[in-house]
Amino acid sequence: MSGHLTILPVLLPFATGVLLLLVPGRSLRLQRAIGLAGVLLLLGVAAALLAVSTQGGPRVYHLGGWPAPFGIVLVLDRLSALMLALTAAIALFSLLQAVQGQDRSGPLYHPLFQLQLVGLNGAFLTGDLFNLFVFFEILLIASYCLLVYGSTAPRLRAGVHYVVLNLAGSSLFLIAVGTLYGMTGTLNMADMARKVAAVPAADVPLLHAAALLLLMVFALKAAVAPLYFWLPSAYAAASAPVAALFAIMTKVGVYAIVRVYTLVFGAAADPALGGLATRWLLPISLITILLGMLGAVGVRELRRMQGYLLIGSIGIMLAPIALFSAGGISAGLYYLVHSTIVMAAMFLLSDLIAKQRGGKDDLLVQGPAVTQAGALGLLFFVGAIAVAGLPPFSGFVGKALILSAVRPTGWMPWIWSLVLVSGLLAIAALSRAGIRIFWDVDADDAPVAVRWRLLELGPTVALLALVLGITVLAGPITLFLDAAAEQLLVPGEYVRAVLGGAP
């Protein structure tokens, strides 16, 4: 049984999704119960896999018992287990928010939510490049539907941009995969890692082109400059629980960059390729930090501001990762965990705040007093401190780890100045938002009679408590991430686990 545990994160949401389609009369109550039960089970499975991943090397699951590289494999290592656990946690709180009423926006909300989880978990587990494409498509089509559910004009507008961009990205993905297959004759990532080193010198430029094409596709998914313009409007238009779930979607791109550029195109396979990724990824991630944070300072809506802050945080986590050193990857991953949780909380919170401001919604202008200014203001304050990376929350720990990890490299002045400036800009943006929303009150504008019960604030509070949790547990988490980074930088272990035999 324990051998099959690896495939459960894909099968479980899939089975739940199918079951949800069979619910008689589309009873919302029953769908909510099944959906929540499925996500809770998934969280349990993810926790079990997290515990399993710390023991020994990567665990390989051969689908149908076909030997690699001919069959398809799922591979669980520390990084995949971490991403699975993070996905399950975000999914749980996002669904808990959705069942408060926002899941009425479309008839198939719950099945699509589960399909989205199938795509996410599959992308984190697969050891096959073409299957990565397939799981990307699964998570994307579910996200298209979840994004445009409700069919309001802004949602549809953002939806068209999002869908067209991602379809174009998928085409580029296929071109890159096709080129790599043509050169190496395999799609299994572990097998490809071996074959890449043996590519004849005449084909190396083609290999580099394919590698950079893949980097571009993943950068589009991760919303790295200059490919991030779709994100703020898409996330601002989506309903709050969907936006919170989408906080993990950009991390699929980051995960894919880490996976492919340590395993297939890592310095171990080909030193020139390792350097290639750093040379492109580092500058663009630094530009991403700057543009994301400047965007956050400049925008006029709260939800859109969270989108820009998310973009900035992607840059912050990618900058140390792009060095492909153990310390850099570990620090970047810690920031990834922190940023995903806190941004999910901020997306939920922005919606709660906006709905108490009547017609002013999330516009950063003078408006009516927020009905529950005390509670929401406190949550906003805590979230803002965590996003900006001020002590005592995990954002501060994450940034401190990043700063110390990049110290020995020549990139230190650039990364230090941009990471520190990003904090300043985030503070500027968030204090402006806080002042406009909570203090700049128009006395003639009657407050809105919307009051949140404790249950409706629950998911946001829980996510912020989770931020506190990863701050307190920063020690053990960092140890785990250090081990994960070590594992990533020794791809031989992964390759041996998949293919067996001598390295």
Add this chain to the structure above:
Amino acid sequence: MEALMAVAVGALVACGVYLLLRARTYPVILGIMLLGYGVNLFLVGMGRVGAGAAPILTEGTSDYVDPLPHALVLTAIVIGFGMAAFIVVLALRTRIATDTDHVDGEEVL
């Protein structure tokens, strides 16, 4: 044969990219689909192009093509077809909701 394939892929992708950059949703959808066809043809080409070549290796076969890309293309076609259907409906809904077929959902003068 190979030159013909290369020209076909190039023409499809070029037309696809051109249409993708238009400002109305209908040409953009056509562009996406043409781009998809170009990519599918490219994938088929990755298994080597050759008429009368054997897809399955047996003793003494020297002239062969790789059949795996054909399976990949089949997957890509199915996904592409589903996506095309979805985006057509999405574009129609946007046209109804915003009263324009401009990709930005508003007329830019």
